[in-house]
Amino acid sequence: GENVEQHPSTLSVQEGDSAVIKCTYSDSASNYFPWYKQELGKRPQLIIDIRSNVGEKKDQRIAVTLNKTAKHFSLHITETQPEDSAVYFCAAIPSTGNQFYFGTGTSLTVIP
Amino acid sequence: NAGVTQTPKFRILKIGQSMTLQCTQDMNHNYMYWYRQDPGMGLKLIYYSVGAGITDKGEVPNGYNVSRSTTEDFPLRLELAAPSQTSVYFCASSPRDAVQFFGPGTRLTVL
Secondary structure (H helix, E strand, O other): OOOEEEEOOEEEEEOOOOEEEEEEEOOOOOOEEEEEEEOOOOOOEEEEEEEOOOOEEEEOOEEEEEEOOOOEEEEEEOOOOHHHOEEEEEEEEOOOOOOOEEOOOEEEEEEO | OOOEEEEOOEEEEOOOOOEEEEEEEOOOOOEEEEEEEOOOOOEEEEEEEEEOOEEEEOOOOOOEEEOOOOOOEOOEEEOOOOHHHOEEEEEEEEOOOOOOEEOOOEEEEEO
């Protein structure tokens, strides 16, 4: 099955700086890569996603890049704000589409 | 649309008791999932279903059972609760090969 690794496990940045979280996957047939944000005590919620036929996608301060050759994808948050502090999970979905394989999470702290 | 709903929100069980965690979605999604999340940890898949009448084991199925008699409902049954099952349980649903929507979670403590 698919194996997703996520780094770093914790990340602290100053407000206004950028944050980058990277995930690697093992199954070259995976074709959908969502990113979830989970605030303390809340449910995971989708913040951005990308499909394998696209190399980059942006939504305001958030962007995701995908390198299919290297089998890795990254979340980029620019101009970080304290409300960006949360745990972020990446996931990969194989072409069978029946399971999400989640990374282990990155705890992001934005220091005011 | 209510999305994915879960009941109860909180529950305390004694060792050896049983209970059912309820999950309902009103988005007509075929795919439904149960995860557990231990404190400070990631999501571990317990069971999933690709449609009514079809269920399959995930990474950590021991001590749990599921059924899927309708598209909307996907209850999770805990038999003979153990302290190791203390966790937050999330139900999720999705169309095939697309974003999963999570319920608000059930916080379970087994004492």
